[in-house]
Amino acid sequence: DKTPVTLLGLGAMGTALARAWLAAGHSATVWNRTPARADALAAEGARTADSAAAAVAAGPLVVVCLLDDASVGEVLADADLAGKDVVNLTTCTPGQARTRAAWARERGARYLDGGIMAVPPMIGQPEAGGYVFYSGSCELFDRHREVLAVPAGTAYAGADPGSAALHDVALLSAMYGMFAGVTHAFALIRREDVDPAEFAGLLADWLTAMIPMVHGVAAELGVGGESEEDASSLAMQVAGTPTFLDTARQQGVSPELLTPYFELMRRCLAERTGEGAPRSMVDLLLG
Numbered sequence: 001d002k003t004p005v006t007l008l009g010l011g012a013m014g015t016a017l018a019r020a021w022l023a024a025g026h027s028a029t030v031w032n033r034t035p036a037r038a039d040a041l042a043a044e045g046a047r048t049a050d051s052a053a054a055a056v057a058a059g060p061l062v063v064v065c066l067l068d069d070a071s072v073g074e075v076l077a078d079a080d081l082a083g084k085d086v087v088n089l090t091t092c093t094p095g096q097a098r099t100r101a102a103w104a105r106e107r108g109a110r111y112l113d114g115g116i117m118a119v120p121p122m123i124g125q126p127e128a129g130g131y132v133f134y135s136g137s138c139e140l141f142d143r144h145r146e147v148l149a150v151p152a153g154t155a156y157a158g159a160d161p162g163s164a165a166l167h168d169v170a171l172l173s174a175m176y177g178m179f180a181g182v183t184h185a186f187a188l189i190r191r192e193d194v195d196p197a198e199f200a201g202l203l204a205d206w207l208t209a210m211i212p213m214v215h216g217v218a219a220e221l222g223v224g225g226e227s228e229e230d231a232s233s234l235a236m237q238v239a240g241t242p243t244f245l246d247t248a249r250q251q252g253v254s255p256e257l258l259t260p261y262f263e264l265m266r267r268c269l270a271e272r273t274g275e276g277a278p279r280s281m282v283d284l285l286l287g
């Protein structure tokens with residue numbers, strides 16, 4: 001028989017997760033602070049619990065998908081976690097995940113932390129490529145590997161419970177850097193006679209062509225890593241920054257998304273000659 005799943009938190013993500021398990025034939029007990037959000041799932045076969053504690057008591061595997069770490073503490077405060085397998089898919093910091101793992105272990109639970117690399121429409125759609133980083137109890141991960149693979153792919157990031165959150169936040173941080181650049185690029189063309197849809201195609205192709213450069217950064221950061229032949233030297237790039245800032249000014253666009261990165265490039269050139277630029281840029285951020 002398929003493992004029953006308890007799910008606490010029926011926001012956009014929790015609802016998508018519950019739906020995926022129900023569709024795969026798992027029985028599901030759900031709870032949400034605002035009970036009405038469970039109505040649609042109840043109609044699809046989920047059992048609803050009157051309290052979080054009752055939902056936890058209903059089965060061995062408890063999945064939590066709430067807004068933040070504070071809400072996890074509130075919701076689980078009165079639940080008996082002894083002997084439970086707790087999978088926390090609430091986005092949090094690595095430090096919060098480690099503290100939450102110790103907190104759960106003190107209450108007799110096994111604990112796995114998760115960072116979801118997907119948006120709700122990708123849940124239960126394997127071909128969409130979404131997956132979840134998991135870290136913490138390897139025993140729990142192995143025991144429930146198939147259940148966890150129902151809503152999205154799985155990637156075990158290690159026994160340190162903070163590791164999933166660290167990977168999650170690192171990937172999302174890079175995404176925000178990319179969105180910053182995209183926002184600036186569209187602002188530059190906003191008042192001009194440029195078709196945004198056509199421009200989007202050019203932009204997506206350009207970013208795709210640049211993406212493999214992340215492997216070059218990794219090669220430099222690796223043991224004995226060497227900088228590659230400098231086809232685009234840092235000195236050349238720093239010399240070019242006024243072109244970008246002047247263009248922004250001419251287009252009436254605030255340079256606020258560009259200047260922090262340019263500042264780091266300039267600092268790197270001034271302070272760290274003779275080292276590979278990407279490595280020194282990364283190391284400069286470490287202080």
Ligand code: NDP
Binds near residue numbers: 009013070075
């Ligand atoms: P929503 O804002 O849609 O839902 C938030 C949920 O948390 C609701 O169930 C809400 O209950 C509950 N909640 C908030 N505060 C409390 C509290 N103090 N006590 C009890 N319950 C509380 O968020 P999502 O479902 O989108 O996100 C949930 C988690 O999934 C987040 O950590 C998010 O970072 C993560 N995630 C979301 C993604 C997305 O694209 N949506 C992508 C990847 C990760 P109520 O209905 O009563 O308000």
